[in-house]
Amino acid sequence: MIEVKNIEKSFGESKVLKGVSTVFETGKTNLIIGQSGSGKTVLLKSLLGIHSPEVGTISFDGRIYSELSADEKRELRTEIGMVFQGSALFDSMTVEENVGFPLKMFTQNSKSEIQDRVDFVLKRVNLIDAHKKLPSEISGGMQKRVAIARAIVNNPKYLFCDEPNSGLDPNTAILIDNLIGEITEEYNITTVINTHDMNSVMEIGQNILFLKNGLKAWQGTKEEIFRTDNEAVVDFVYSSELFKKVRQAVLSEKA
Amino acid sequence: MLIRYLSQIGRYFLMIAEIFKKPTKWSVMRTLIFKEIDDLIIGSLGIVAFISFFVGGVVAIQTALNLTNPLIPKYLIGFATRQSIILEFAPTFISIIMAGKMGSFITSSIGTMRVTEQIDALEVMGVNSLNYLVFPKLIALLLYPFLIGIAMFLGVLGGYIASVYGGFGSSAEFIDGLQKEFIPFHITYAFIKTLIFALILATIPSFHGYYMKGGALEVGKASTVSFVWTSVMIILMNYILTQLLLT
Numbered sequence: 001m002i003e004v005k006n007i008e009k010s011f012g013e014s015k016v017l018k019g020v021s022t023v024f025e026t027g028k029t030n031l032i033i034g035q036s037g038s039g040k041t042v043l044l045k046s047l048l049g050i051h052s053p054e055v056g057t058i059s060f061d062g063r064i065y066s067e068l069s070a071d072e073k074r075e076l077r078t079e080i081g082m083v084f085q086g087s088a089l090f091d092s093m094t095v096e097e098n099v100g101f102p103l104k105m106f107t108q109n110s111k112s113e114i115q116d117r118v119d120f121v122l123k124r125v126n127l128i129d130a131h132k133k134l135p136s137e138i139s140g141g142m143q144k145r146v147a148i149a150r151a152i153v154n155n156p157k158y159l160f161c162d163e164p165n166s167g168l169d170p171n172t173a174i175l176i177d178n179l180i181g182e183i184t185e186e187y188n189i190t191t192v193i194n195t196h197d198m199n200s201v202m203e204i205g206q207n208i209l210f211l212k213n214g215l216k217a218w219q220g221t222k223e224e225i226f227r228t229d230n231e232a233v234v235d236f237v238y239s240s241e242l243f244k245k246v247r248q249a250v251l252s253e254k255a
Numbered sequence: 256m257l258i259r260y261l262s263q264i265g266r267y268f269l270m271i272a273e274i275f276k277k278p279t280k281w282s283v284m285r286t287l288i289f290k291e292i293d294d295l296i297i298g299s300l301g302i303v304a305f306i307s308f309f310v311g312g313v314v315a316i317q318t319a320l321n322l323t324n325p326l327i328p329k330y331l332i333g334f335a336t337r338q339s340i341i342l343e344f345a346p347t348f349i350s351i352i353m354a355g356k357m358g359s360f361i362t363s364s365i366g367t368m369r370v371t372e373q374i375d376a377l378e379v380m381g382v383n384s385l386n387y388l389v390f391p392k393l394i395a396l397l398l399y400p401f402l403i404g405i406a407m408f409l410g411v412l413g414g415y416i417a418s419v420y421g422g423f424g425s426s427a428e429f430i431d432g433l434q435k436e437f438i439p440f441h442i443t444y445a446f447i448k449t450l451i452f453a454l455i456l457a458t459i460p461s462f463h464g465y466y467m468k469g470g471a472l473e474v475g476k477a478s479t480v481s482f483v484w485t486s487v488m489i490i491l492m493n494y495i496l497t498q499l500l501l502t
Contacts, residue, residue, distance in 0.1 A: 080380075082380075089373075104282075105283060
């Protein structure tokens with residue numbers, strides 16, 4: 001479980017996070033949604049330790065990040081898996097080298113143990129024949145799956161994903177969403193996903209945090225999001241005609 | 256403006272300190288060092304050999320063509336070639352060429368990793384990205400004097416061939432010139448310079464790549480800025496070291 005308490009973060013004069021508090025639950029896919037500029041990425045980067053909030057605390061299963069020593073922070077980071085928006089695969093390494101990288105860096109496993117684990121996670125993300133390929137030789141969807149495999153290879157307790165299905169076709173995006181959802185439940189990981197894709201919300205949104213102008217505007221489940229009267233959420237969710245129709249259907253069903 | 260430059264200089268030295276913190280596992284680092292030796296040193300052998308050989312030849316021809324007075328001995332061709340190549344051409348001129356070749360390679364490869372979030376990925380995993388990316392380059396460039404040694408040899412060889420086979424002097428005269436008033440400390444001086452230039456070549460381009468912001472266009476701009484600053488620092492250090500070591 002990750003607990004965020006009243007965090008504030010500014011860049012120069014501009015205050016991006018204005019006192020956000022929330023809890024990201026273990027074994028659930030926690031989504032951060034909101035318009036561009038709402039503070040989603042800054043919140044995610046604060047969780048990752050890339051940004052340091054000026055006020056407030058972030059605790060990982062009771063360990064307050066800002067109070068940890070450098071060694072403890074390093075230790076905590078080995079418990080984190082991250083899927084970047086652009087996959088961020090090391091382009092000079094093959095798929096299997098990318099996936100095996102965290103094991104090579106942080107474990108004392110033998111080559112064959114690393115290879116077995118790499119084979120296992122690549123199979124888990126349905127990538128069988130891409131071991132020896134370079135990231136530039138595979139599709140965007142496959143790159144995302146490699147990034148997921150790399151993120152989970154060292155059995156992380158926390159999985160962070162920044163726009164995991166951006167730039168993917170709808171079918172592949174759903175596959176990636178479902179894969180993240182399945183992995184979260186299977187390994188009982190605390191997963192935090194930064195997205196503005198409503199399809200992801202509908203597929204895997206078990207705990208949704210809606211940010212507006214650096215503040216928490218709403219929090220709930222994917223079932224609750226269609227029933228909420230929160231004006232900011234309604235404006236965001238129903239900006240698309242498709243979802244307006246879904247809401248009408250849900251409300252008429254409710255009536 | 257001045258404060259911005261001072262802050263950049265401070266940031267550069269903080270980066271240098273950070274390179275040596277939290278070292279990467281030796282089994283991983285060893286592979287990285289060999290890869291950098293291959294990319295930076297072995298990969299530069301061809302261009303260094305080509306340039307050195309022909310510039311050595313040109314130096315010899317230019318010297319010969321300027322010896323119009325018959326009272327000036329022909330061994331001066333060998334003497335001038337040796338002095339030019341060992342003191343300045345091999346260590347300094349080759350380093351400026353390497354600022355373009357190695358420097359832009361280092362800046363653009365690290366800059367691209369920054370733009371594509373690969374450096375963030377390393378940091379999030381708990382890897383000291385500066386140690387992982389820059390330290391192997393620094394160690395690989397400890398072999399840079401080897402490259403300069405080859406440049407010295409081929410430069411003198413180019414001068415010899417141009418002089419003897421171009422009909423500007425005999426083989427004995429050129430070799431006599433090579434041996435005349437030879438000061439062994441000049442070799443030491445050249446290699447001290449080379450090591451300092453190696454440090455500059457590894458760190459300034461890395462600094463510009465690591466701290467760049469923006470996209471693909473900015474990677475190109477960072478490579479250009481890195482080349483300019485690396486060259487400026489090489490020339491400035493060349494002056495300072497010459498003043499310190501030869502006067």
